[in-house]
Amino acid sequence: MPSDRPLPRAGALALALGCLIGVTSIGCGDRHGDEGGDKSDGDKVEGPSNEDREQLQREAHREALALALESSRAALSQADPLAAYRAGQGPAAAPPLSFAARGHILEALERAQTDTRDIDERFLEPDSVVILRVIRFGLTRIHDDQKRHPGLRVDPNLPLTMIEETLDELEWRLLVDDCNQDCLDLPGAMAAEIPGLREQLEAASLPATIRAGERCTALAARARGLAERLKAGDQPALVTLADALDTHHRWLLELQAVLPEAKLQTWSAAAPPLRPGNLESIDRLPAALDARAMIRWLSVDERVDLVADRALAEVVRQAVRWRAIETQLLGPGTDPAADGGPDASAPEYATAIVAEDLPTPVTVERCEALLKVLSAGVAGIEDVDAPVLDCERYLVLRGPEPASEGALLLELLDRAVIEPQRRALRRGELAELALVRGQWSEAVHVHLRRIMLLAHIDHRQGRAAALLEGRRALCQAGASLWIHGELGGAPDAPDDPAARAAALAAALGPACSLLDPQQALDEAVADPRAAMVGFGLSLIGDEPARMLGF
Numbered sequence: 001m002p003s004d005r006p007l008p009r010a011g012a013l014a015l016a017l018g019c020l021i022g023v024t025s026i027g028c029g030d031r032h033g034d035e036g037g038d039k040s041d042g043d044k045v046e047g048p049s050n051e052d053r054e055q056l057q058r059e060a061h062r063e064a065l066a067l068a069l070e071s072s073r074a075a076l077s078q079a080d081p082l083a084a085y086r087a088g089q090g091p092a093a094a095p096p097l098s099f100a101a102r103g104h105i106l107e108a109l110e111r112a113q114t115d116t117r118d119i120d121e122r123f124l125e126p127d128s129v130v131i132l133r134v135i136r137f138g139l140t141r142i143h144d145d146q147k148r149h150p151g152l153r154v155d156p157n158l159p160l161t162m163i164e165e166t167l168d169e170l171e172w173r174l175l176v177d178d179c180n181q182d183c184l185d186l187p188g189a190m191a192a193e194i195p196g197l198r199e200q201l202e203a204a205s206l207p208a209t210i211r212a213g214e215r216c217t218a219l220a221a222r223a224r225g226l227a228e229r230l231k232a233g234d235q236p237a238l239v240t241l242a243d244a245l246d247t248h249h250r251w252l253l254e255l256q257a258v259l260p261e262a263k264l265q266t267w268s269a270a271a272p273p274l275r276p277g278n279l280e281s282i283d284r285l286p287a288a289l290d291a292r293a294m295i296r297w298l299s300v301d302e303r304v305d306l307v308a309d310r311a312l313a314e315v316v317r318q319a320v321r322w323r324a325i326e327t328q329l330l331g332p333g334t335d336p337a338a339d340g341g342p343d344a345s346a347p348e349y350a351t352a353i354v355a356e357d358l359p360t361p362v363t364v365e366r367c368e369a370l371l372k373v374l375s376a377g378v379a380g381i382e383d384v385d386a387p388v389l390d391c392e393r394y395l396v397l398r399g400p401e402p403a404s405e406g407a408l409l410l411e412l413l414d415r416a417v418i419e420p421q422r423r424a425l426r427r428g429e430l431a432e433l434a435l436v437r438g439q440w441s442e443a444v445h446v447h448l449r450r451i452m453l454l455a456h457i458d459h460r461q462g463r464a465a466a467l468l469e470g471r472r473a474l475c476q477a478g479a480s481l482w483i484h485g486e487l488g489g490a491p492d493a494p495d496d497p498a499a500r501a502a503a504l505a506a507a508l509g510p511a512c513s514l515l516d517p518q519q520a521l522d523e524a525v526a527d528p529r530a531a532m533v534g535f536g537l538s539l540i541g542d543e544p545a546r547m548l549g550f
Contacts, residue, residue: 061123065132068115069432072135075108076435079142082166087426087434092182094189095162098196102146109142131432137303138436144300153202154285156212156252157527163190164219171397187223188237191244198251203265203283209256211526216249229396259284267293287525289484302439308485315478315538319511322471326350329455329463351514353464359402367391370409374417377457387416406461410450418449440536447537468514473534475512479520480531482507
């Protein structure tokens with residue numbers, strides 16, 4: 001007799017298809033022979049036609065996809081609780097930095113991978129195929145980070161990026177008055193996770209370790225400053241986080257001291273196994289990635305098939321296009337024929353505008369005046385709401401740092417127009433798609449929206465600042481491609497630093513002259529992930545230029 005026990009999830013789709021095409025009758029409701037005796041030829045049931053069989057297969061795969069979406073949502077939410085929180089798919093939760101949190105991710109991941117493994121795209125509608133591919137990519141990325149190349153084992157900056165993003169979310173929720181107790185507890189939850197980072201790091205480069213220490217100091221100061229400006233009941237968790245970051249910084253300083261003499265590891269090797277030990281057991285990684293490691297990183301994390309020299313050529317081409325956009329938004333400057341021909345602005349024209357725009361104290365009056373500028377500019381743009389922002393609340397959260405007119409306008413544009421619209425779009429997405437974040441997609445979205453909106457907003461300093469930020473991000477990504485993709489030779493080959501900087505400047509061309517080549521190389525090795533953020537702008541082709549009609 002067939003068992004009445006529920007089938008394992010792994011066999012659900014296989015059994016369903018077996019029932020549909022007549023491979024098996026076990027558990028399908030067909031009990032031939034239960035009453036004894038042979039069936040006569042007249043009692044034979046004719047099987048389904050090929051057309052019916054295909055339709056039944058499609059139904060089975062659709063049902064399997066529905067099951068897979070449910071389990072994938074759980075795995076993706078555990079791996080990226082911030083994305084789940086933003087998409088309304090989960091509560092406020094700290095990033096999964098501890099062994100225990102990562103163990104829960106593995107359990108959810110195995111279930112989701114089992115549910116997606118046997119689904120055949122041929123039996124799905126085109127939109128369902130896209131959804132399946134996205135969640136498979138997201139699950140593969142989690143698997144790689146959890147098992148094959150865990151980022152926390154080799155990148156001291158990665159957890160600090162997660163902490164910084166969560167602080168950003170906390171400040172946003174406070175700004176829009178949407179921060180419940182779980183939200184207020186986020187800093188304390190992150191503080192509890194930080195000590196476990198020191199048990200997981202198995203290898204690191206010296207520049208990345210130095211940068212991680214600097215970021216600890218900056219994040220601790222940010223947390224304390226925010227605590228001082230908030231009401232008393234909201235302070236303790238932020239102070240606890242700041243203390244934990246200070247402790248982690250001291251440990252990183254100790255690591256810096258011993259790392260130069262540590263055993264040399266390679267970026268292309270698998271992450272070293274977890275092993276008990278002290279600082280002396282941590283291996284040293286080269287300052288720069290090698291080409292193989294970079295290709296693998298972009299393929300797994302961003303689904304980009306990198307050919308480094310072609311990618312660099314496209315970055316340079318797009319940097320020239322961004323110079324041309326300066327002419328469109330700022331005018332021809334003093335020498336329109338320089339650096340790129342008649343379609344390019346004068347050399348450093350936007351830079352000169354920004355240099356003349358000096359920082360001054362930020363007041364409620366300045367904030368409200370710029371909001372009026374934004375309101376007038378976006379008034380005629382379809383599907384763009386008027387900016388809404390409580391300037392007094394914003395200044396409390398922002399702090400006392402002075403800002404130039406252009407920089408302040410971009411701050412307000414981002415928070416009062418672009419971010420609300422981005423969140424509204426994200427809420428309208430299928431949950432599983434919203435949970436698979438691209439590393440650069442949010443930054444690219446901000447750059448694009450700025451350019452599109454500033455074409456309608458009459459603010460010279462804001463336009464110049466936005467154009468410079470976009471072009472600088474592109475050029476920094478180009479420097480990263482050059483060093484990590486080994487386009488300038490082996491990354492750690494002994495040579496003349498000045499000659500290497502000059503070679504980089506020549507490779508990037510005059511459109512990237514706003515970067516100091518040596519500083520660009522230093523940034524590229526201090527935090528490779530952050531330095532590559534602008535690469536996304538080269539992947540969207542001429543979209544910024546098309547927004548402006550050329």
